[in-house]
Amino acid sequence: MPLRLDPPRWMAQPMVALMASLSLAACATSGPAPAPGGSAATELPPGSAPTFADLADLSIAADLVAVVIVDEQITVPAERAPGLPAGMARQYVEATTLNLLAAPGAMGESMTFVVDLPLDARGDTPKIEQRSFLVFGDPVPGQPGMVQLVSSSAMIPAGPMIESRVREVLTQLASADALPEITGVRDVISVPGNLAGESETQMFVETGAGLPVSLSVIRRPSMAPRWGVSLGEIVNQEARPPEPETVAWYRFACFLPRQLPEDGFLQADGASRERAREDYSFVLSELGPCERRLGERRPGGS
Numbered sequence: 001m002p003l004r005l006d007p008p009r010w011m012a013q014p015m016v017a018l019m020a021s022l023s024l025a026a027c028a029t030s031g032p033a034p035a036p037g038g039s040a041a042t043e044l045p046p047g048s049a050p051t052f053a054d055l056a057d058l059s060i061a062a063d064l065v066a067v068v069i070v071d072e073q074i075t076v077p078a079e080r081a082p083g084l085p086a087g088m089a090r091q092y093v094e095a096t097t098l099n100l101l102a103a104p105g106a107m108g109e110s111m112t113f114v115v116d117l118p119l120d121a122r123g124d125t126p127k128i129e130q131r132s133f134l135v136f137g138d139p140v141p142g143q144p145g146m147v148q149l150v151s152s153s154a155m156i157p158a159g160p161m162i163e164s165r166v167r168e169v170l171t172q173l174a175s176a177d178a179l180p181e182i183t184g185v186r187d188v189i190s191v192p193g194n195l196a197g198e199s200e201t202q203m204f205v206e207t208g209a210g211l212p213v214s215l216s217v218i219r220r221p222s223m224a225p226r227w228g229v230s231l232g233e234i235v236n237q238e239a240r241p242p243e244p245e246t247v248a249w250y251r252f253a254c255f256l257p258r259q260l261p262e263d264g265f266l267q268a269d270g271a272s273r274e275r276a277r278e279d280y281s282f283v284l285s286e287l288g289p290c291e292r293r294l295g296e297r298r299p300g301g302s
Contacts, residue, residue: 004170007030020172027224028213029128037277041125041160042157043157043160043161044156044157044162045159048293049161049162049291049293050156050162050293050294051291051292052165052169052244052245052249052250053253053254053290053291053292054153054292054293054294055165055166055169055248056169056173056247056250056254057292057294058136058150058151058153058154058294059102059136059166059169059170059172059173060119061136061150061151061154062102062136062137062138062150062154063080063103063104063137063138063139064100064103064107064135064136064137064138064139064147065100065101065103065134065135065136065166065170066097066098066099066100066101066102066111066134066135067097067098067099067100067101067132067133067158067163068094068095068096068097068098068111068132068133068135068239069096069098069131069132069133070093070095070128070129070130070132070133071094071095071096071110071129071130072093072094072129072130073091073092073093073094073125073127073128073129074091074092074093075089075090075091075092075125076090076091076092076114078090080116084116085116087118088116088117088118088119089116089117089119090114090115090116090126091114091115091116091117091125091128092112092114092198093112093113093114093115093128094110094111094112094188095110095111095113095133095241096107096109096110097110097111098132098158099163101163101166101167101170102170104138104139104263107139107140108144108145110145111135111145111146111147112145112147113146113147113148113149113301114134114145114148114149114154115149115152115154115155131157131202132157132158132159133155133157133158134155134156134157134158134162134163134166135147135149135154135155135156135253136149136151136154136155137148137149137150137154138150146178150280151294152170153294166295169247171247172247173247175247176204177231178205178248179211179213179231179242179246179247179248179251180206180207180208180209180211180251181207181208181251181255182206182207182208182251182252182255183206183207183208184205184206184215184257184261184264185203185204185205185206185215185256185260185261185264185280186204186206186261186264187202187203187204187259187266188201188202188203188204188260188262188264188265188266188274188276188280189201189202189203189265189266189267189272190202190267190272190275190276190279191224191272193219193220195220195221196221197219197220197221198219198220198221199218199219199275199279200216200217200218200219201216201217201275201276201279201280202214202215202216202235203215203216203260203276203280205256211231212231213229213230213231214230214235215227215228215229215230215280215283216228216230216235216236216237216239217279217280217282217283218237219279225282227241227279227282227283227286228240228241229241229242229248229252233275235283241286241287244288247254249287250290252283252287253287253288253289253290254290255278256283256284256287258284259277259280260276260277260280
C-alpha cells in the first residue's frame with residue numbers, strides 16, 4: 001500500500017456532524033461557467049497542466065483514482081470549516097463515478113468528498129456541477145462512498161489526454177520492475193583510466209526496498225561522457241539513462257540529493273572526490289529539473 005505523503009490531508013468530518021452543518025449552508029455562489037456540453041470539463045492547457053512528477057506524486061499518495069462528474073456542490077459554512085485558507089471555499093461534493101482507474105476494492109457508483117476551491121476575482125465560489133474531474137484520494141473507513149482527497153491539488157479537470165497520462169503513470173507504478181523510492185547515495189568511487197581524460201565513476205543508490213541500484217559515468221578521450229543506471233548487484237557497462245516521463249526518471253530526477261554526501265566516498269584523495277562530484281553534477285544536469293506545477297513538494301516518493 002502506498003505510503004502517505006505530506007502535506008497532511010483534510011480530516012473528514014463525521015457524516016452526521018457534516019450533514020448537520022450542511023443543512024445550514026446555501027448552495028455555492030456562481031463562478032466560472034461549466035464547459036460547453038455540461039459533463040465534459042475543458043482540460044488544462046499544456047503550460048499549466050500537471051507534470052509527470054505531479055501525477056506520480058498524486059498516484060503514489062492515493063489508493064483511489066477515479067474520473068467523476070460532480071452532481072452537487074454545497075458550501076460548508078466558514079465556522080464549520082477549520083483550517084480553511086483565506087480566499088478559499090470548502091465544498092461538500094456529491095459525484096458520480098464515470099471511470100475507476102485504481103481502487104483498493106469495490107466502489108459504488110457515487111462518492112462524496114470535501115475540497116477547498118479558490119474564490120474567483122469576484123469572491124464567488126467556482127461552479128463545478130456537471131463538470132468532470134480526476135480525483136485522487138482514499139476511502140474513509142466506516143463511511144461507504146466517502147473519499148478523503150490526498151491534497152488540495154487532488155481534483156484536476158478531466159479529459160482524454162490527462163486520463164491517458166494518469167493511466168500510464170499507474171501502469172508503470174504497478175509494474176513488477178518499477179524502481180522503488182530513492183533514499184540516498186553511498187559508496188562513491190571514481191578511478192582514472194590509462195589515457196588522459198579517461199575515467200569511470202560508480203555511485204550506489206539506496207532505495208526504500210533495498211534493491212541494488214547504481215549510477216555509472218564513463219569518460220573516454222574525444223568522446224562525450226556516457227552514463228546509465230544498473231539494476232542489480234553487477235554494474236552494467238552498457239547501462240543507459242532512464243527515459244524521460246517514466247517512473248525511473250521521476251525517482252532519480254526528483255529524489256536524488258543535490259550533492260553527494262561527504263560520508264559517501266570510498267576514497268580519501270581530493271582528485272577522486274572532485275571527479276566524482278563533477279560526474280554526479282553531470283548526471284543531475286542530464287536528468288533535468290523535476291518540474292511541479294501543483295505547488296506541493298512531497299518528500300520521499302515511496
